Amino acid sequence: MKMEKLMNSRKSDLKTHSVIAELEGILLVSPSSFPYYMLLAVEAGSLLRGFALLLVYPFLLFLQHYVSKSMAAKILIFISVAGVPFQDIEKVGRTVVPRFYASDVRRETWKVFKSCMKKKVVVTSMPEVIVRPFVQEYLGGDEVLGTELEVDNKTGKATGFIRSGDVSIGDVRKTVGEHAPVVGLWGVDSGHRFMDLCKKNIVLQHDSSAKRAASNDLEAISIFHDGRFVHRPDPVTALLLFLWMPLGFILSLLRIIIFLGIPLRLARSFLQLSGVRIIVHGSSIKTTGVGHLFVLNHRNNLDPIFVCISLGRCLPCVTYRLNRLFQILSPIPTKALTRARNVDAATVSELLKESDLIMCPEGTTSRGPYLLRFSGMFAGLTDMIVPVAINTTEGMFHGTNFNGSKIIDPLFFFMNPFPTYEITFLDSVDGEHSCKSGRSRFDVANYVQKALGEKLGFKCTTLTRKDKYVKLGGRNANI
Structure with a gap:
């Protein structure tokens, strides 16, 4: 037939x-x-x-x-x-x-x-x-x-x-x-x-x-996925990847040395000379004050560092998962959160009294064109919130991987011949949408997530960091 x-x-x-x-x-x-x-x-x-x-x-x-x-x-x-x-x-x-x-x-x-x-x-x-x-x-x-x-x-x-x-x-x-x-x-x-x-x-x-x-048109869409390869490794593609790896490894080490060895205000120019494209949109806030919370969607462990490069300022960041070696090597101060809300809220509040701060409230990297549900913890700690939309482009290797040590993720990102970081600073959350105007911290978190999703063209989901690790970890979950 x-x-x-x-x-x-x-x-x-x-x-x-x-x-x-x-x-x-x-x-x-x-x-x-x-x-x-x-x-x-x-x-x-x-x-x-x-x-x-x-x-x-x-x-x-x-x-x-x-x-x-x-x-x-x-x-x-x-x-x-x-x-x-x-x-x-x-x-x-x-x-x-x-x-x-x-x-x-x-x-x-x-x-x-x-x-x-x-x-x-x-x-x-x-x-x-x-x-x-x-x-x-x-x-x-x-x-x-x-x-x-x-x-x-x-x-x-x-x-x-x-x-x-x-x-x-x-x-x-x-x-x-x-x-x-x-x-x-x-x-x-x-x-x-x-x-x-x-x-x-x-x-x-x-x-x-x-x-x-x-x-x-399929029965499900790929929100949570993993693996190093950007493209399907057909024989020719796999051959090109393996031929590039020795040169890519040397190039990656050079870029990492730039990260670690020169001031942040000079890093952008040197990285772009090495082939890393850094595209910045919006009004980069140059405030020398304290209390501004830069809220990012999370694409890569390098996100906070690239935001600092874009601002020309060394700001601290907080994160849920922090490798000790990464903390030592990082060119910006990093602080690990405990996932105990009261303790973490106190930590963030103290840091905001001393400096502006960077946070990724998704709690984990998200590779596809989707945003995981934002934690509302950050919203009630300050009314000076600056949403920052992050998007990355990798040609060969993804800079995130669920299986394996997170410390090597930057190595793979920098092995790409011409990786791109696109950073967009959105307008600060105004009084009408802040907790000061009577909004709940969850309303503020949803507003920030929606603003980032609209700017990036990403779909906002109700899925959480926990959903991701349950899914990728193989335990049954209703996702």
Whole structure:
């Protein structure tokens, strides 16, 4: 049956059907699993493991086309996960892979998959632990049939081997039931094994030019995501990234030395000479007084430092998570908060009596075009609040990562060839919107968040820092 004919049929005709669909090249535009194994190797393992995967890729291509696809897949899995804690593999499936999958969903097959209202099953060549979070959350799928990783019960680490081979007809029949009407979405090379199970079969060629579904058309959007790579590490992209890394590391160290070795008033010029773009909008407040609270949305651990560079002044900042080494190396004074509201309020009040102050009330970095709910603690401590909108652009590496030490985040940000910091100072919160006029501290916090969101074009959410860490940490939460 042609795709056009099925798509032109009424959606109600498919409501009573289950659906089985291949992931690679059918539900997704790209037929290659290599980028996701690279993400798995780097994010759950290390850059060295990812480099090893890249080195053997030409051999794996030869093996796949001329010897055995199954053998090539087993080698991919072994290099990617051997000796890696299984909980880290699960974390990559929840926090890194879904964003890249979501940007590659094939629009025409997604519409068919979504229209079937009974059981939805996805067949993949990948380990199911990597694919399942995306399929269930973003595609509304029920089951994922893929390979199962073997795990050492004593160490909790993947052995690199698999417990089961390719998905069998029996696996599919058991999952969808014996007599259920089923729509099958298959590739030319693999669908013939399962066609007898389906009432309607759609067989498609892989098409790299196929239109992709809009991200807001999926069952969920990617608010919380993680990982170092900005772009999907396809073989060519991964090669360019690894070729750049030695030079990028040297460039990053040079930029960090500039950060630490020269006065802030000179840092902006020197950083821009090194390729870091710093764009400042709005009226930079040059007050020499005390009590101004600069309230930032949080994109990177370097945010307060770049605000100080933009102001040409060394101001203290407060933060919830503070690495001791980062505190020592930071060119501006930093103070850790305890998350005990009374203690933190007293700390901020004392600092405001001595100087202006910088705070990121989101409480954590937020990478996407969304703002997490602002803490209202800051709003009742001063009426001299200056919202500061922060946006960053990285070409290769993100300067934040949930998994790993936060001290190396600036290193990766500065490894980008031409990273950008865009800083916009908004008008101070006036009397009408301050606590002095009778507004609650939550109203003031919401007003500041809305002002920043409108300026940046970001969506304000009611999600909190706690929601983020529950989500990325893998515990069940109603987010």
